[in-house]
Amino acid sequence: MFGTIKMAPQEEVDSFDYLPGQFHFIKLYRGKNLPVEEHPFTISSSPTQQGILASTIKTSGDFTTTIQYTMPGDLARVQGPFGRFCYLLHPQKRDMVFIAGGVGITPLMSMLRYMQDAGEDRRVLLFYVNKTRRDIIFHDELHEIEKAGSLNLEVIYVLSRPDTDWGGEIGYLNGKKIQRYCGNGLADKEFYLCGPQQMMRQLIPDLRNLGVPESQIHFEKFFL
Ligand SMILES: Cc1cc2nc3c(=O)[nH]c(=O)nc-3n(C[C@H](O)[C@H](O)[C@H](O)COP(=O)(O)OP(=O)(O)OC[C@H]3O[C@@H](n4cnc5c(N)ncnc54)[C@H](O)[C@@H]3O)c2cc1C
Missing domain, CATH: 3.40.50.80 (Nucleotide-binding domain of ferredoxin-NADP reductase (FNR) module)
Known part of the structure; x- marks a missing residue:
């Protein structure tokens, strides 16, 4: 199973500075006793798409099985970009x-x-x-x-x-x-x-x- 989360900054920015293929670390704050852990995920959107960062996540272990409970309005802390795969x-x-x-x-x-x-x-x-x-x-x-x-x-x-x-x-x-x-x-x-x-x-x-x-x-x- 997999799903895509899309994240937008709380303050308006024109674009995000990253290269296609790079990754970021995401920490989700979702309440409901869901784990607050930092995990690396690729930025699957393109830098040409303004105002949005997306990551497509596959269920593979303890944290990723909770991705399906992420809801619109939940908060994310994003750190990046990292990597040279581009x-x-x-x-x-x-x-x-x-x-x-x-x-x-x-x-x-x-x-x-x-x-x-x-x-x-x-x-x-x-x-x-x-x-x-x-x-x-x-x-x-x-x-x-x-x-x-x-x-x-x-x-x-x-x-x-x-x-x-x-x-x-x-x-x-x-x-x-x-x-x-x-x-x-x-x-x-x-x-x-x-x-x-x-x-x-x-x-x-x-x-x-x-x-x-x-x-x-x-x-x-x-x-x-
Ligand atoms: C640079 C980078 C980019 C990434 N980009 C993406 C991305 O775009 N999308 C994405 O989905 N993932 C991506 N990943 C992987 C993602 O970070 C991991 O899948 C995620 O952190 C796993 O967290 P978890 O707690 O769900 O899994 P964990 O519980 O930590 O499990 C990790 C791995 O161990 C295996 N495992 C867990 N429990 C068992 C068990 N009992 N027996 C055998 N094996 C077990 C799981 O199959 C899983 O592969 C990326 C990783 C890196 C380093």
Whole structure:
């Protein structure tokens, strides 16, 4: 299960100064005996969206299971932005390959939203890996971005536990599947990865073995 919380400052500001893909620490004050803890979450909105910071949060443990009880009007203390997982920090004009596992889509989604607004013309291939179709976050919005055509985006969904009528990629993502879609020009692309530990442990060495230079492999870890 997942949900998105949107936060606006109590005093009016024109825009927030952050890069797409960065994260912040959020502390929620919601009363009702709900925990007041600070946790890191990606800013899944785009800096082009004025006056709002959004984070999309997946239920994974004690704190995140309480996200569903967050109500309009609850207060949040936000500290940030942090992180360097952002394509704007690597301005080489190479095509990009985004690889997301589960909720690891959030920083990549922020970048895609920003790219669409900024008129980015590079090709972006997104591999989005989930267990089931129901786990796919942002499906409709990704479809809209692909269809609109203002961003040169192609999304490849990969499911490890698909329904019988699933017509897309099945299993886990690996170097072989990536190469099938990218062809031989892997060393000419920038790779951005965010996903579960196991996925990153497999894919980063796969990319190195396929000849992608270290400087073109960028990743964000949601785990220690
Ligand atoms: C830079 C960064 C960005 C992030 N961005 C996002 C984001 O955009 N969206 C998002 O949803 N998350 C994001 N996260 C992860 C998020 O911070 C954590 O999921 C959250 O802090 C977990 O808090 P919790 O108290 O709910 O989980 P905890 O209770 O602390 O559990 C943490 C992990 O341990 C596992 N776990 C808990 N209990 C058990 C158990 N009994 N047995 C086995 N495993 C268990 C859970 O599966 C969970 O993955 C981000 C993390 C970082 C570092």
